[in-house]
Amino acid sequence: MKTCLVVDDSSVVRKIARRILEGLEFEVTEAEDGSKALEICQRKLPDAVLLDWNMPVMDGFEFMGHMRRLPGGDEPKVVFCTTENNVAHIAQALSGGANEYIMKPFDKDIIADKFAEVGLIPVGQAMV
Amino acid sequence: MTPTEYEYLRKFLKDNSGLDLSADKQYLIESRLLPLARKAGLSGIAELVQKLQGGARQLITDVVEAMTTNETFFFRDKVPFDHFRDHIMPEIIKARAGRRSVRIWCAAGSTGQEPYSLAMSLKEMGAALTGWRVEIIATDLSQEVLEKAKAGIYSQFEVQRGLPIQMLMKYFKQTGETWQINPELRAMIQHRQLNLLHDFAQLGTFDVIFCRNVLIYFDQETKINIFNRLARQIEPDGFLVLGAAETVVGLTDTFRPIPERRGLYKPNDPRTAAAKPVLAGAAPRMAVMAGR
Numbered sequence: 137m138k139t140c141l142v143v144d145d146s147s148v149v150r151k152i153a154r155r156i157l158e159g160l161e162f163e164v165t166e167a168e169d170g171s172k173a174l175e176i177c178q179r180k181l182p183d184a185v186l187l188d189w190n191m192p193v194m195d196g197f198e199f200m201g202h203m204r205r206l207p208g209g210d211e212p213k214v215v216f217c218t219t220e221n222n223v224a225h226i227a228q229a230l231s232g233g234a235n236e237y238i239m240k241p242f243d244k245d246i247i248a249d250k251f252a253e254v255g256l257i258p259v260g261q262a263m264v
Numbered sequence: 265m266t267p268t269e270y271e272y273l274r275k276f277l278k279d280n281s282g283l284d285l286s287a288d289k290q291y292l293i294e295s296r297l298l299p300l301a302r303k304a305g306l307s308g309i310a311e312l313v314q315k316l317q318g319g320a321r322q323l324i325t326d327v328v329e330a331m332t333t334n335e336t337f338f339f340r341d342k343v344p345f346d347h348f349r350d351h352i353m354p355e356i357i358k359a360r361a362g363r364r365s366v367r368i369w370c371a372a373g374s375t376g377q378e379p380y381s382l383a384m385s386l387k388e389m390g391a392a393l394t395g396w397r398v399e400i401i402a403t404d405l406s407q408e409v410l411e412k413a414k415a416g417i418y419s420q421f422e423v424q425r426g427l428p429i430q431m432l433m434k435y436f437k438q439t440g441e442t443w444q445i446n447p448e449l450r451a452m453i454q455h456r457q458l459n460l461l462h463d464f465a466q467l468g469t470f471d472v473i474f475c476r477n478v479l480i481y482f483d484q485e486t487k488i489n490i491f492n493r494l495a496r497q498i499e500p501d502g503f504l505v506l507g508a509a510e511t512v513v514g515l516t517d518t519f520r521p522i523p524e525r526r527g528l529y530k531p532n533d534p535r536t537a538a539a540k541p542v543l544a545g546a547a548p549r550m551a552v553m554a555g556r
Contacts, residue, residue: 221420222438223433223438226429226432226433227433230429230430230433236428236429237429238424239420239424242424245425246421246424246425249337249424249425249426250424250429252342253428253429259342259343
């Protein structure tokens with residue numbers, strides 16, 4: 137089973153994302169900010185990170201920079217999932233090492249499409 | 265909705281759009297037409313039917329448009345676009361190296377996601393198509409849908425379905441809450457209103473025809489008729505692309521499936537292909553294909 141780390145300071149968003157990702161057969165762990173997410177990644181890297189941008193303590197962009205520098209840290213697929221819905225932020229995320237980008241609000245179809253896009257799930261699964 | 269009203273609407277839709285609803289699609293009619301009836305200030309389906317029977321022209325158009333499905337997103341089903349990039353276009357580029365032109369028809373272009381996906385694919389081919397004349401004709405039954413396609417403006421939700429983020433960044437411009445496809449890509453596409461039930465010979469011949477997820481709404485006889493007319497608009501070495509649940513098998517031998525490439529068909533030589541339908545065993549074979 138593939139693993140996905142959901143990083144968001146909203147417990148409601150984490151809960152919704154967990155339900156969707158478990159439906160796509162991911163084993164889900166959660167973190168409420170970038171710093172806690174980094175601790176989890178230092179122990180074991182997930183296959184995917186669904187990543188909010190604005191969070192207390194350490195934001196998503198800073199977390200991604202630290203995670204990418206860990207041994208094997210270039211492996212996980214990072215999918216941003218944020219209300220930062222403008223071109224400047226998207227460009228910054230992509231050049232900083234993000235694989236895909238979801239603009240909130242999101243739903244199951246968008247997550248499935250984006251995860252299929254980066255090869256985390258087969259394309260067929262996204263169509264269901 | 266009374267059975268009489270349902271039967272009337274079924275026949276009305278069949279005659280006006282070719283849409284062939286089975287006997288159990290009351291929910292579909294209600295979900296699409298009740299909002300429309302309310303918007304028109306009518307009490308419900310019964311009054312809507314009365315108005316249609318009275319020949320209310322605007323309402324007739326509205327009903328046909330509301331019932332013609334427009335569920336679509338970018339690079340829908342993915343596989344046909346992989347075929348387009350990896351198989352169709354390489355063959356066309358080789359075969360048309362002399363005249364350097366390619367004509368593509370999206371026969372159910374809907375709100376534009378399919379023609380724009382093809383335009384993006386072609387752009388991604390870069391130098392291989394430098395100096396080529398590329399024509400994409402997108403047709404749809406619905407004027408409202410065509411207007412949307414022409415504008416190329418999509419909601420944040422729509423641009424996140426099927427479209428990789430890099431393509432969004434490369435080919436769209438953000439304007440507030442919406443995203444508009446670049447003028448350069450918009451200029452690659454001609455949008456025209458067209459009912460597939462009517463003559464389309466005036467469109468000329470094409471190297472590639474995308475006709476996906478529209479024939480499923482027609483009855484067998486109409487499908488055969490459309491296939492036979494499509495065959496006249498396609499180059500002998502051209503390609504027909506159908507939706508995942510659609511096939512020519514058991515309906516016509518004007519086209520043949522390409523093995524190992526689901527949804528891809530080649531025209532048969534018209535001298536050997538019989539234009540008449542092959543009816544034996546049609547229904548069960550269709551069912552098998554649809555279930556794959």
